[in-house]
Each structure stands twice: as C-alpha cells, then as structure tokens.
Amino acid sequence: MPELPEVETVVRSLQPIVGRTIEGVETSGLKLRSPVDADLLGRACVGTQIERIARIGGKYIVAELSGTECLLLHLGMSGRLKWTAPSEPRPPHTHVVWRFSDGELRFIDPRRFGLVKVYRNNEFLHSPELFNLGVEPLGKFFSPEFLIEELGYSSMSIKQFLLDQHRIVGLGNIYASEALFAARVSPRRRADRITRAQARALHDAIRLVLEQAIARRGTSFRDYVDANGASGNNQEFLQVYDRAGRLCPRCGAPIRQIVQAARSTFYCPRCQR
DNA sequence: CCGGAGACCTGATAGC
C-alpha cells in the first residue's frame, strides 16, 4: 500500500523515538516476505539506542542502532508501523514489537508482504534488497537527461517502466498513474518512444506528484496511516487513480481503467498521448 | 537480458 510519500511520512512520524533505548523485542513467528530471525533481531536490538531512522531505496526504511547492526524494513502492501502505549491491546497481525520504557513500536501486516531484516552496519547497502535499485526521484541524480537516456533502453510500456524499482525507486501504482496524467503521457506508450519533450514533462510531473503527496502526508486511500495513526489527505487530490468512468478534470473525457502486467492503470485516453 | 505470468497472504467488497 505505501509508496514513497507514505513511507516518507511514516519515517517523519517516527523521529520521536530516535535516541530511545530498545528494552525488548517480540515476534509472532510468522514469515513475512522473508523469515524474521527472532534471535538475531533480539541480539541486534536489545539494549541499543535508535540513532537514526531514514527512508532509503524509495520504499525501504533503515533504522540505525547504537550497536553493530541496523534494521531494514519494508511495509509491503499492508504493513504499518504503529507507536503506542504498551497497555493498548495488540491488534491481529502484529508481527514484531520493539519495547521501550514508555511505549512500543509495532509492525502490523495482515498480508505479510512486508520485511523486517537485520544487517551489519557496513553491509546493508549491499543487501539483496538495496544493491540493485534505481535512482531516487527526489534526489540530485534524477535529471531530465538521465530519464531521457534510461527511457531509450526500455521497450516496456512507460507505466511498467515507472513501476520498475531497478530504474527509478519509490513510484507505485497510484503515483505512476498520477504522474503520467500530469505529464499528459499515455501509460501504454513504449518507454523508448517517448519524446524528449514528454520525458522532460514526465520528469517534472514525477517530482511534483511525489512532493505534493508528501506535503499532504500521503494518500489514505484505504487504510494507510502514519506511526501515530494520522491519515494523509492526498486522496482528495487524485486526478485519475480509482476514478474509472469519472470525467477527466482537464478535458472532460471519461477516465479509462486498463490492466497492465496484472495491475490496474487509470488514464485519460483523450489528453494523454 | 527482457517481459509476462504466477506466487506470496489476508480482508473488504461486489455480485449472485
């Protein structure tokens, strides 16, 4: 469920736990995207302080600890990090709990596509999850020229190109559709047939859509909330996503829903070329 | 290497 803006919002909402000491860790024993190593997790965490929490590789979260290990997290489709009082009843699908003196951080994930992994500090950047990822769309390496060059190497549809985390990280199904709408580019167009002018528009649209969504604290379309349970409001500003049959806010044509690589895409067939 | 299909999971909702 969470894409870059939602993960960024969660990370920001977690900053108050930086500096606190982890007193204990508990796990459900169920496998997430990969198994959670409870022993390793306990040895890495208990007695350490959280020194830094940051978003990395688009949708991943890294927590640096005062020991020799760090945590690499991913929320998958349904994952949620929740800071709560220990007295709050634990909801179903609570898979990892980090206990602190005055509260606990819970990793709750019904579908279990999320990830909680321990890496040595000097190894996580080379982990199988991170080593092969593409560029940060909000970082300095993502330029119009970079995008133009990358597009030329790919015969995929531009929608699938945008979802491919090996090229650009952070976009998911909502923001890929929204960025293509903002740039007036059809999701069906082959990446290598996008004009230079379209590529420049797309570059700007990707940044704009993500920055606006961050400013609005994410899209709470279904059940996404930050670590304090607060919803975002970017869903009020979606132009095409989940709006099949509604009228295009730019030209008035009905918005169309198609399936690409088994996932829904929403676009305006009249003003996206 | 590329691209597509299927797999991994549970829960909400639509349709009969």
Add this chain to the structure above:
DNA sequence: TGCTATCAGGTCTCCG
C-alpha cells in the same frame, strides 16, 4: 443472509 469471486498502495521467481 451467505457464499464465491475479485481486487488491493509490492516484490520476487520462474519461464519462454
């Protein structure tokens, strides 16, 4: 009401 089918904001692996 109750059943079944479909879909969901992600990523990985397998296959041609």
